[in-house]
Amino acid sequence: MSERDFIASGQRVLAVELAALEAMRPLLDEAFGRACELIMASTGRVVVTGMGKSGHIGKKMAATFASTGTPAFFMHPGEASHGDLGMVTPHDVVIAISNSGEAHEILGIIPVIKRLRAKLITITALPACSMAQLADVALTIGKSPEACPLGLAPTSSTTSTLVLGDALAVALLEARGFTAEDFALSHPGGALGRRLLLRVDDIMHKGDEVPMVSVGTSIRDALLEITRKGLGMTTVVDADGRLAGLYTDGDLRRSIDQNLDIKNTPIEQVMTPNCLTVRAGILAAEALAEMDARRINGVVVVDPEHRPVGAVNMHGFLRAGVV
Incomplete structure (x- = not known):
């Protein structure tokens, strides 16, 4: 033939x-x-x-x-x-x-x-x-x-x-x-199940793993916190523990370009004050979509009082199979 x-x-x-x-x-x-x-x-x-x-x-x-x-x-x-x-x-x-x-x-x-x-x-x-x-x-x-x-x-x-x-x-x-959520319950090992079942709480770093510095901390000390926690970012909190901003590896590059004194410049001068946050309980896929929309690599999870309770970066989504 x-x-x-x-x-x-x-x-x-x-x-x-x-x-x-x-x-x-x-x-x-x-x-x-x-x-x-x-x-x-x-x-x-x-x-x-x-x-x-x-x-x-x-x-x-x-x-x-x-x-x-x-x-x-x-x-x-x-x-x-x-x-x-x-x-x-x-x-x-x-x-x-x-x-x-x-x-x-x-x-x-x-x-x-x-x-x-x-x-x-x-x-x-x-x-x-x-x-x-x-x-x-x-x-x-x-x-x-x-x-x-x-x-x-x-x-x-x-x-x-x-x-x-x-x-x-x-x-x-x-x-x-x-529903699609019902379908996911019988397919927890598949990509659909992960997208429909995994919450950001399941994959975020929490407790002492959350990078955190206070307002007034120098850029140098903030960098040390970023290095210790390994997420490429650190949260910045005010005296009441509420999120004031976020400082990332990208912010560091911009700080260097400005020839700032990293030993003496306080972090609030260079942090991003209105960073993306999500609430605990949100689907990990929804958090990832928010990150994609803003073209950023990490997100802070906050409680109703706007206090940081978790943080997750793109590597966390990759490990969990959400991406």
Whole structure:
């Protein structure tokens, strides 16, 4: 095959599978709504099961449910008949997937699912199959040609099943009022989770780690404080401990350009009096956005009395994975 032939083959697969999805659109009828209502009414979990390629799709389906507000897990039908059915409770909803609707591994465990009084939703190609006849709600994807030229490898059928699972998950997500913050709670290790969960309090330097000098301190002594704390800046506070200003590495360069006497010049003559501050509790991503808007590398965290309680620089955001 030439490069052109490979491209043509790939485009044909896309066309066949897109046609299968279009053919499935009118099949999302009242049964789809009943399936969603059944899951919403459940006080247990969604248990997804399927053999072979249907099982692989089922695993992804369960993962999507779980990460979008519908507690779910995958149960292998072969293992189910050897003890894993003990994970199913009367409060659960089982989604059983089989293109033919005749998978004997699933048909063998359905009587036990019924005996456990768990609800059963099936996903099959056609409603006139054994599994669909036993279901509380039977969903169908339709019988469309597989993209495989032999008509053997599950391609269009697995794509349709995957999309139907996504449709269920998203419909349930919307019904639950699931938010981006809710999504982040199940993805704390990802970039989205860090942006939506990490507060500036979680990454700021606090207590004795906050660089701080008083009004009247010389530039030289302020530089010593910057060096000791290693944040490239120091806060300047008044007699009541309230933030009066900020002195940074950039301010130091400007001080040198002015040929100032760093031993005797008080810090308030060269500090930035109206520096950026944020309140404790703000999302780290919001603080970073404020810094980006002002093109600065650090921010001071203050309490309601405008006293410094923390400080964080760009390195802190980088270490926390917020950037």
